[in-house]
Amino acid sequence: MNYDVVIGLEVHVQVATATKLFCGCPNRYGEEPNTLVCPVCMGYPGVLPVPNEAAIRRTILAGLVCNCEITRLSKFDRKSYFYPDMPKNFQISQYELPLCLKGSVDIGGKGFSGDELPSKAISMTRIHLEEDVGKLTHLQFFSGVDYNRAGVPLMEIVSEPDMASADEAYAYLTALKQAMEYARISNCDMEKGQMRCDVNISLKPAGSDEFGAKIEIKNLNSLKAVHRSLEYEIERQAGILDSGGTLEQSTRGWNDDAGETYLLRRKESAHDYRYFPEPDLMPIQVSDEMLAEIRSAVPETPAARRQRCEEEYGIPAYDANVLTLEKDCADYFERCVAAGGPAKTISNWIMVELLRELSQSDTAIADCPVSPENLAALIGLIDKNVINGKIAKTVFVEMFKTGADPAAIVKEKGLEQVTDSSEITRFVQEAVAANPGPVQEFRSGKEQALNFLVGQVMKLSRGKANPQMAAQGLKDEIERFG
Amino acid sequence: MTEDKKLVQRPKPGTIHEAAAALADGQTTSVALCEQLIERSRAVDAAINGFRQLDAEAILRQAERSDARRTAGQEHGPYDGIPVALKDNLAVTGESCGCASRILEGYTAAYDATAVARLKAAGMLCFGRTNMDEFAMGSSTENSGYGPARNPWNTDCVPGGSSGGSAAVVASGQALAALGTDTGGSIRQPASFCGIVGMKPTYGLISRYGLVAYASSLDQIGPLTADVRDAAVLLDVVSGYDDRDSTSIPTQNGNFNQALDNYDIGSLRIGVPAEYFNVEGLAPHVRTAVETAISAYRDAGCEIVDLTLPTMKYVVAVYYIIATAEASSNLARYDGIRYGARASTDDVLETYYKTREAGFNKETKRRIILGTYVLSSGYYDAYYLRAQKVRTLVRKDYTDAFQKCDVIISPVSPIPAFRCGEISDPLQMYLMDIYTVPVNLAGNCSISVPFGTHANGLPIGVQLIGDALQETKILRAAHWLEGVGN
Numbered sequence: 001m002n003y004d005v006v007i008g009l010e011v012h013v014q015v016a017t018a019t020k021l022f023c024g025c026p027n028r029y030g031e032e033p034n035t036l037v038c039p040v041c042m043g044y045p046g047v048l049p050v051p052n053e054a055a056i057r058r059t060i061l062a063g064l065v066c067n068c069e070i071t072r073l074s075k076f077d078r079k080s081y082f083y084p085d086m087p088k089n090f091q092i093s094q095y096e097l098p099l100c101l102k103g104s105v106d107i108g109g110k111g112f113s114g115d116e117l118p119s120k121a122i123s124m125t126r127i128h129l130e131e132d133v134g135k136l137t138h139l140q141f142f143s144g145v146d147y148n149r150a151g152v153p154l155m156e157i158v159s160e161p162d163m164a165s166a167d168e169a170y171a172y173l174t175a176l177k178q179a180m181e182y183a184r185i186s187n188c189d190m191e192k193g194q195m196r197c198d199v200n201i202s203l204k205p206a207g208s209d210e211f212g213a214k215i216e217i218k219n220l221n222s223l224k225a226v227h228r229s230l231e232y233e234i235e236r237q238a239g240i241l242d243s244g245g246t247l248e249q250s251t252r253g254w255n256d257d258a259g260e261t262y263l264l265r266r267k268e269s270a271h272d273y274r275y276f277p278e279p280d281l282m283p284i285q286v287s288d289e290m291l292a293e294i295r296s297a298v299p300e301t302p303a304a305r306r307q308r309c310e311e312e313y314g315i316p317a318y319d320a321n322v323l324t325l326e327k328d329c330a331d332y333f334e335r336c337v338a339a340g341g342p343a344k345t346i347s348n349w350i351m352v353e354l355l356r357e358l359s360q361s362d363t364a365i366a367d368c369p370v371s372p373e374n375l376a377a378l379i380g381l382i383d384k385n386v387i388n389g390k391i392a393k394t395v396f397v398e399m400f401k402t403g404a405d406p407a408a409i410v411k412e413k414g415l416e417q418v419t420d421s422s423e424i425t426r427f428v429q430e431a432v433a434a435n436p437g438p439v440q441e442f443r444s445g446k447e448q449a450l451n452f453l454v455g456q457v458m459k460l461s462r463g464k465a466n467p468q469m470a471a472q473g474l475k476d477e478i479e480r481f482g
Numbered sequence: 483m484t485e486d487k488k489l490v491q492r493p494k495p496g497t498i499h500e501a502a503a504a505l506a507d508g509q510t511t512s513v514a515l516c517e518q519l520i521e522r523s524r525a526v527d528a529a530i531n532g533f534r535q536l537d538a539e540a541i542l543r544q545a546e547r548s549d550a551r552r553t554a555g556q557e558h559g560p561y562d563g564i565p566v567a568l569k570d571n572l573a574v575t576g577e578s579c580g581c582a583s584r585i586l587e588g589y590t591a592a593y594d595a596t597a598v599a600r601l602k603a604a605g606m607l608c609f610g611r612t613n614m615d616e617f618a619m620g621s622s623t624e625n626s627g628y629g630p631a632r633n634p635w636n637t638d639c640v641p642g643g644s645s646g647g648s649a650a651v652v653a654s655g656q657a658l659a660a661l662g663t664d665t666g667g668s669i670r671q672p673a674s675f676c677g678i679v680g681m682k683p684t685y686g687l688i689s690r691y692g693l694v695a696y697a698s699s700l701d702q703i704g705p706l707t708a709d710v711r712d713a714a715v716l717l718d719v720v721s722g723y724d725d726r727d728s729t730s731i732p733t734q735n736g737n738f739n740q741a742l743d744n745y746d747i748g749s750l751r752i753g754v755p756a757e758y759f760n761v762e763g764l765a766p767h768v769r770t771a772v773e774t775a776i777s778a779y780r781d782a783g784c785e786i787v788d789l790t791l792p793t794m795k796y797v798v799a800v801y802y803i804i805a806t807a808e809a810s811s812n813l814a815r816y817d818g819i820r821y822g823a824r825a826s827t828d829d830v831l832e833t834y835y836k837t838r839e840a841g842f843n844k845e846t847k848r849r850i851i852l853g854t855y856v857l858s859s860g861y862y863d864a865y866y867l868r869a870q871k872v873r874t875l876v877r878k879d880y881t882d883a884f885q886k887c888d889v890i891i892s893p894v895s896p897i898p899a900f901r902c903g904e905i906s907d908p909l910q911m912y913l914m915d916i917y918t919v920p921v922n923l924a925g926n927c928s929i930s931v932p933f934g935t936h937a938n939g940l941p942i943g944v945q946l947i948g949d950a951l952q953e954t955k956i957l958r959a960a961h962w963l964e965g966v967g968n
Binding site for chain 1: 579581589591592593595611619647690691692693694695696699716725726727728729799807808810811814817819820821830831834854857858859862866938
């Protein structure tokens with residue numbers, strides 16, 4: 001039987017602020033447990049929350065980036081439930097009046113599985129701001145709670161059930177992640193829990209108006225896990241329905257090693273969170289001035305930048321796509337171009353040499369030891385025949401290691417190209433004398449033989465000869481004695 | 483009443499401003515002042531139970547430092563070295579802050595409440611922790627987890643609550659003054675029961691940072707003092723904007739003490755709401771006290787304005803819905819996981835149950851259950867939301883009233899202090915809050931000033947209510963009435 005797949009996502013994204021949402025503790029990952037805490041984020045008796053304006057502004061920015069309506073009078077509410085990771089046993093969240101409503105994210109292009117996706121907009125219900133909770137670790141004889149994360153600003157981004165396949169869900173998440181990174185709202189590092197995702201999935205007979213039982217999958221900590229768990233779940237649910245079985249509303253977990261979902265709990269009586277307005281905080285008023293200010297900081301969208309790079313610099317669509325995947329990479333590219341140099345050459349260097357070195361050394365492009373200006377300078381050295389392309393690659397590796405500028409490396413290591421014609425003539429004569437066979441082949445019209453001879457000249461010059469001059473010299477030499 | 487049950491006494495010097503003068507003149511020292519109060523406390527507090535804790539040694543060390551500052555001419559202002567007793571729900575670094583609850587047994591505060599930090603900045607000394615109804619829930623201090631406090635005028639009677647300990651230690655000469663908290667009358671009612679002055683400032687005038695929350699939208703810190711001028715003095719020290727409290731009002735710190743030096747009482751219009759005198763159970767002597775005060779104001783040239791406050795009949799219900807709703811949430815954090823007493827079990831849910839079962843007293847549990855109920859889905863609209871709407875109307879009643887008058891006069895409590903154990907029906911206890919809770923609902927300021935005595939010899943307080951941030955007006959009205967009464 002054919003089924004329509006209905007998927008909705010609830011994504012939590014930590015906002016990259018200097019401090020937590022309601023106190024002055026640093027918002028930082030990876031410190032010793034319970035070292036980034038104070039009476040406020042520990043919920044000690046008598047403390048009061050003070051909202052972090054930067055977190056509110058960035059959440060509004062997230063809304064603008066996702067085409068949301070911004071709520072001009074928003075407020076915080078308390079969400080009550082008992083759990084040891086919650087210092088106050090209530091979470092300051094937003095219920096009735098979230099900061100952002102009704103947005104959308106565009107997806108399209110080639111999907112994760114390689115198939116072409118339909119171009120469509122995935123709608124969002126809302127984005128609200130809340131405080132993150134602590135982190136529970138279950139050890140052998142007891143459980144520990146780390147409250148470093150408690151109080152970190154966290155956005156909850158709720159989509160409409162607009163996705164019809166694992167590929168679409170993957171594309172939505174990728175686009176969302178890219179948008180958040182582009183606007184510097186979050187680093188979205190899923191391994192660090194900066195972006196977390198719960199999915200809701202149901203199947204219904206193709207074309208039916210009635211939704212099937214909603215299954216929630218929790219604890220998905222990578223994009224791949226989201227995709228795999230959805231694929232698994234679609235197959236599992238279809239199998240049950242095909243064999244005449246029924247599904248019931250439930251929550252499932254994901255075992256990444258086994259590659260399967262497992263039942264966490266069956267349909268529970270709806271949780272009563274007893275939401276009510278947070279009496280310790282005033283409503284949030286978003287003034288015209290504030291909104292205009294935030295709007296002016298909205299960055300170019302990844303799609304717009306991709307198109308602009310393609311048109312403005314005349315690079316192929318493929319290049320533009322790769323270069324704009326990350327905002328930092330696009331910035332790097334444009335800084336190189338601004339420093340001078342042909343855009344396509346720069347693009348090649350970034351896509352091949354730079355991205356390889358970065359990935360091998362696990363370095364972010366923002367921390368790249370080779371400045372865009374130095375990369376442009378290196379390309380300039382090739383253009384001016386100071387070095388040849390092959391030497392340039394060696395120089396680049398050295399630049400990546402030391403951060404030094406290319407001219408200095410070339411000079412220090414004596415890598416200048418040999419352009420002195422008498423010196424090249426010497427190498428040419430030597431090569432011709434030593435390789436009568438290929439010389440003969442070239443004479444009889446075999447063009448490839450010349451490449452071999454150029455190679456010999458390069459070898460004799462230890463790679464420093466200008467290859468064009470070497471080829472010309474060889475031709476002249478062979479003709480002269482032809 | 484037998485004389486041995488009466489422990490009321492003013493020390494000498496008996497007020498902050500007198501003590502400040504004596505310190506300035508070199509007639510006394512901070513150490514002498516504190517020793518005298520500690521000695522008094524040792525003599526009488528066994529019968530009153532007004533202090534939860536009084537660490538004489540630590541206090542005297544602070545007093546010595548203050549005296550050294552003064553000798554060196556480096557005192558932090560006129561009140562350096564003057565001790566102030568603190569209710570057990572105000573955080574002081576390194577001191578216990580138990581809200582008279584077993585659930586916070588062993589808990590020590592890691593920071594100073596803003597009000598406390600301001601006392602310290604003025605050189606004032608934190609003088610013990612006063613007894614209270616657990617988490618400020620109650621009107622008699624009978625709900626303390628550490629035994630009830632007693633009224634110094636008659637130790638068979640309650641001192642009122644929830645700041646009953648603060649009121650009792652001031653009235654019995656164990657402290658010059660105290661800070662308390664008032665969520666629905668918890669400063670004014672015990673002040674009236676104990677024959678002292680108690681003030682609930684405008685919501686937001688004094689930072690709530692470090693005040694352990696009972697009902698966040700109603701809680702306010704305020705002074706309990708021997709006279710009106712001391713209330714003004716303490717207000718000058720602790721009030722003012724605080725960026726740690728988002729509900730704090732950005733206002734210039736008024737000079738309340740100076741405002742009492744010179745004023746024209748006849749320029750104040752005194753409002754008298756009809757509803758206040760139709761309350762069932764209003765004791766005749768209390769009515770007489772308020773009527774006598776009204777006559778006095780009239781004689782002084784004040785215009786007396788008849789008012790109506792139609793929402794009066796709803797205020798107790800509205801208060802107990804909003805206060806308990808907020809309390810159910812504020813008290814959720816007491817679970818034994820991070821601090822305080824824990825009843826350990828193998829299961830986290832079981833640990834919650836056992837800890838909270840053992841740690842909270844009956845009244846606290848009653849209010850948590852009530853608050854949880856009114857916030858539950860399906861009941862929220864009918865209770866909490868409706869109560870919030872009525873609260874808006876209560877506020878409007880007062881806004882309208884203050885178009886016509888400057889100060890509203892009323893009883894504080896329908897009856898004077900009652901006997902311990904006399905009122906066992908919680909609803910009957912709640913209904914006695916009728917004169918005080920509307921002020922918290924509206925967010926206005928109000929002061930209780932002793933005026934007259936009951937036939938049984940117990941003091942009676944008269945309440946003077948002002949519009950938001952009109953502390954100066956009610957302080958002047960109270961200051962003048964105090965002069966008449968004396």
